[in-house]
Amino acid sequence: xxxxxxxxxxxxxxxxxxxxxxxxxxxxxxxxxxxxxxxxxxxxxxxxxxxxxxxxxxxxxxxxxxxxxxxxxxxxxxxxxxxxxxxxxxxxxxxxxxxxxxxxxxxxxxxxxxxxxxxxxxxxxxxxxxxxxxxxxxxxxxxxxxxxxxxxxxxxxxxxxxxxxxxxxxxxxxxxxxxxxxxxxxxxxxxxxxxxxxxxxxxxxxxxxxxxxx
Amino acid sequence: xxxxxxxxxxxxxxxxxxxxxxxxxxxxxxxxxxxxxxxxxxxxxxxxxxxxxxxxxxxxxxxxxxxxxxxxxxxxxxxxxxxxxxxxxxxxxxxxxxxxxxxxxxxxxxxxxxxxxxxxxxxxxxxxxxxxxxxxxxxxxxxxxxxxxxxxxxxxxxxxxxxxxxxxxxxxxxxxxxxxxxxxxxxxxxxxxxxxxxxxxxxxxxxxxxxxxx
Numbered sequence: 001x002x003x004x005x006x007x008x009x010x011x012x013x014x015x016x017x018x019x020x021x022x023x024x025x026x027x028x029x030x031x032x033x034x035x036x037x038x039x040x041x042x043x044x045x046x047x048x049x050x051x052x053x054x055x056x057x058x059x060x061x062x063x064x065x066x067x068x069x070x071x072x073x074x075x076x077x078x079x080x081x082x083x084x085x086x087x088x089x090x091x092x093x094x095x096x097x098x099x100x101x102x103x104x105x106x107x108x109x110x111x112x113x114x115x116x117x118x119x120x121x122x123x124x125x126x127x128x129x130x131x132x133x134x135x136x137x138x139x140x141x142x143x144x145x146x147x148x149x150x151x152x153x154x155x156x157x158x159x160x161x162x163x164x165x166x167x168x169x170x171x172x173x174x175x176x177x178x179x180x181x182x183x184x185x186x187x188x189x190x191x192x193x194x195x196x197x198x199x200x201x202x203x204x205x206x207x208x209x210x211x212x213x214x
Numbered sequence: 215x216x217x218x219x220x221x222x223x224x225x226x227x228x229x230x231x232x233x234x235x236x237x238x239x240x241x242x243x244x245x246x247x248x249x250x251x252x253x254x255x256x257x258x259x260x261x262x263x264x265x266x267x268x269x270x271x272x273x274x275x276x277x278x279x280x281x282x283x284x285x286x287x288x289x290x291x292x293x294x295x296x297x298x299x300x301x302x303x304x305x306x307x308x309x310x311x312x313x314x315x316x317x318x319x320x321x322x323x324x325x326x327x328x329x330x331x332x333x334x335x336x337x338x339x340x341x342x343x344x345x346x347x348x349x350x351x352x353x354x355x356x357x358x359x360x361x362x363x364x365x366x367x368x369x370x371x372x373x374x375x376x377x378x379x380x381x382x383x384x385x386x387x388x389x390x391x392x393x394x395x396x397x398x399x400x401x402x403x404x405x406x407x408x409x410x411x412x413x414x415x416x417x418x419x420x421x422x423x424x425x426x427x428x
Binding site: 046050051052053062064065066067068069070072073076077088089091092093095096098099100102103104106107108113116117120121123127130131134142145146148149150 | 260264265266267276278279280282283284286287290291302303305306307309310312313314316317318320321322327330331334335337341344345348356359360362363364
């Protein structure tokens with residue numbers, strides 16, 4: 001039975017998982033959940049998914065939640081091609097790069113956070129944009145320094161094949177571009193991004209290529 | 215050579231790693247970095263750590279960053295006692311619970327986020343507290359539902375021994391208590407918390423027990 005991915009075309013966490021599935025060549029059925037319409041909070045969705053978040057991956061009887069945990073699950077159940085290196089220090093480096101995006105940038109800039117700023121803190125578009133760009137500049141600055149100063153960076157974030165860190169990076173750059181963030185200060189990062197989006201696995205996972213786009 | 219942990223007594227991400235080190239019985243040297251004084255941004259710290267964040271774990275030549283990546287590294291290099299179950303679905307469940315805290319609650323409530331709210335969005339104590347409690351209530355609601363509705367919950371988040379999810383939960387509850395969040399709606403979660411803090415490994419990791427406390 002094919003895996004089923006609960007997804008939303010613009011969710012960058014879902015985008016990470018779509019890339020990982022494509023890199024591993026795993027066929028899946030896309031089940032769109034419209035976040036802007038609040039479908040993730042409806043009982044129909046919540047009764048299967050206690051976290052009420054997207055993405056979620058259905059694999060037979062299992063429902064796997066949280067994008068990072070889903071990618072690790074795919075790595076353990078479908079090891080080839082690997083998205084993590086084999087040595088413990090290399091694996092830690094790739095996870096740390098991934099978590100820099102998943103824990104230091106994305107949560108501050110996702111839909112429900114921006115909604116709170118607008119609704120409860122009275123922020124207009126300018127305030128939202130300044131907030132958004134602040135966390136992107138701060139987080140990608142740390143990301144760029146990590147790529148520049150720690151061993152392992154090559155064509156991709158770690159070595160010459162795309163992996164878990166690249167699955168996290170690319171959706172974050174798409175978001176940053178949507179919010180017109182200045183990406184000129186991050187040349188190594190953007191070089192990796194360019195090499196990723198030249199690949200079919202990344203292109204097929206892009207928001208514009210999803211069945212629920214528009 | 216003993217491992218060295220760059221830590222700050224109140225950092226909940228450092229607290230997670232201190233618990234994991236204690237659970238695995240790994241001796242380490244604590245190297246305090248005073249976050250309120252901004253020591254994490256000083257060149258002396260940044261030259262070793264391109265992310266400029268706490269915690270960081272020095273293991274011989276390696277510097278491991280990001281609390282989740284550090285715990286996975288400890289799990290791979292010091293497998294006993296395990297902090298993750300052996301089956302892929304169970305491992306995914308524990309990681310998803312951990313990431314629910316690390317990605318959906320903590321980033322919104324950490325020091326630099328609250329600083330931005332105060333400095334750039336003009337929030338006073340009341341505004342900060344409302345923000346803080348909102349994300350705790352939302353995130354712990356999802357956590358409680360996950361413990362209630364998915365198989366695996368026992369004395370601890372997953373089974374009858376403490377693991378990675380418990381390492382994430384306990385520091386988050388300490389923070390929630392500091393901000394006087396209402397924890398009554400989360401009885402299963404608080405039951406697990408109570409069983410964790412009865413253990414020496416958790417107690418020794420508490421903020422008040424750290425060399426840099428006060």
